[in-house]
Amino acid sequence: MTDSITHGPFPATRFRRMRKDAFSRRLMREHSVSTDMLIQPYFVIEGDNVTEDVSAMPGVKRWSIDLLVEQCHASFERGVPAVVLFPVTPDSAKTAACENAYDDDGLPQRAIRAIKSAVPELGVITDVALDPYSIHGQDGLMNSNGYIINDETVAVLVKQALSHARAGADMVGPSDMMDGRVGAIRTALEDAGFINTRILAYAAKYASCLYGPFREAVGSAANLQGADKYSYQIDPGNTDEALREVALDIEEGADMVMIKPGLPYLDIVYRIKSTFGVPTAAYHVSGEYSMLKAAAGNGWVDERQAVMECMTAFKRAGSDAVLTYYANDIAEWLSHP
Numbered sequence: 001m002t003d004s005i006t007h008g009p010f011p012a013t014r015f016r017r018m019r020k021d022a023f024s025r026r027l028m029r030e031h032s033v034s035t036d037m038l039i040q041p042y043f044v045i046e047g048d049n050v051t052e053d054v055s056a057m058p059g060v061k062r063w064s065i066d067l068l069v070e071q072c073h074a075s076f077e078r079g080v081p082a083v084v085l086f087p088v089t090p091d092s093a094k095t096a097a098c099e100n101a102y103d104d105d106g107l108p109q110r111a112i113r114a115i116k117s118a119v120p121e122l123g124v125i126t127d128v129a130l131d132p133y134s135i136h137g138q139d140g141l142m143n144s145n146g147y148i149i150n151d152e153t154v155a156v157l158v159k160q161a162l163s164h165a166r167a168g169a170d171m172v173g174p175s176d177m178m179d180g181r182v183g184a185i186r187t188a189l190e191d192a193g194f195i196n197t198r199i200l201a202y203a204a205k206y207a208s209c210l211y212g213p214f215r216e217a218v219g220s221a222a223n224l225q226g227a228d229k230y231s232y233q234i235d236p237g238n239t240d241e242a243l244r245e246v247a248l249d250i251e252e253g254a255d256m257v258m259i260k261p262g263l264p265y266l267d268i269v270y271r272i273k274s275t276f277g278v279p280t281a282a283y284h285v286s287g288e289y290s291m292l293k294a295a296a297g298n299g300w301v302d303e304r305q306a307v308m309e310c311m312t313a314f315k316r317a318g319s320d321a322v323l324t325y326y327a328n329d330i331a332e333w334l335s336h337p
Ligand code: PBG
Pocket: 127, 128, 129, 130, 131, 139, 175, 176, 210, 211, 212, 213, 214, 215, 229, 284, 285, 286, 287
């Protein structure tokens, strides 16, 4: 971090000298994009040899496990270090108590086992939250007043995280924003002997409209019926609250923290990375992806350049890793500069 930026007067200082040629631009470049930073999300569905398009996210598909394994293999071959799985639960499996979330034979649990046996070195990250399993599309259990109840939800999240660990998940990602869940999951993992299962805490998750396309992709939009998540996700007007969330999650045993959404929240990424200096990820969310796709599809921006510029911005702000629907594309672009 530069505290004082000094320079002599013109013409001793001509910034354009260093900018003149590619060699000197390269020598002074502080941040660049690498495949090492990429996490590729995948939507998983039941069935064999089936895919479905996600209409709000052009180019993104839902995959049955057999095809997902092939996709994961391709991601690994391109150099992507890790994937994160989002199950699309059939409506018939959604309940008030969300039992399906911790079924050892559930969709993500089967997907984890299949991926880890086919591509063992690929990092498999899971999403710990109840929205794919709840009849109301909320991330937790609901009481009769429509309020999402914290401690009862945490108990279910712990069972869910344990079932992911048993299936072989390398890293569990609580995205629910309940209080105390990171500590509860950490204790349960330790007690069960999963001492190396990492926790990627969605520590600073804002109540954002940019999750809209994702909710269509996983099918929770219909269950939510227009309801919001303001009682547990952070108000977009706040900054200090995000730092307090991160401080607590680190104390409770998070190995990596995540800020979500991404680009509109780079001030938060910057503050968190400079305050805590912990492994930090940002989530380039579905709405950010769809906005880029729409502009690129209309010929308004060059897709590849726009995406790479966004990724550079994530790096500059202090993100070590970025979860992005463009991960496979970026890895491909980096291998053909
Ligand atoms: C739910 C979850 C959401 C996302 C990841 N996990 C949506 C939500 O909180 O409603 C959003 C990801 C995206 O928009 O790409 N636990």
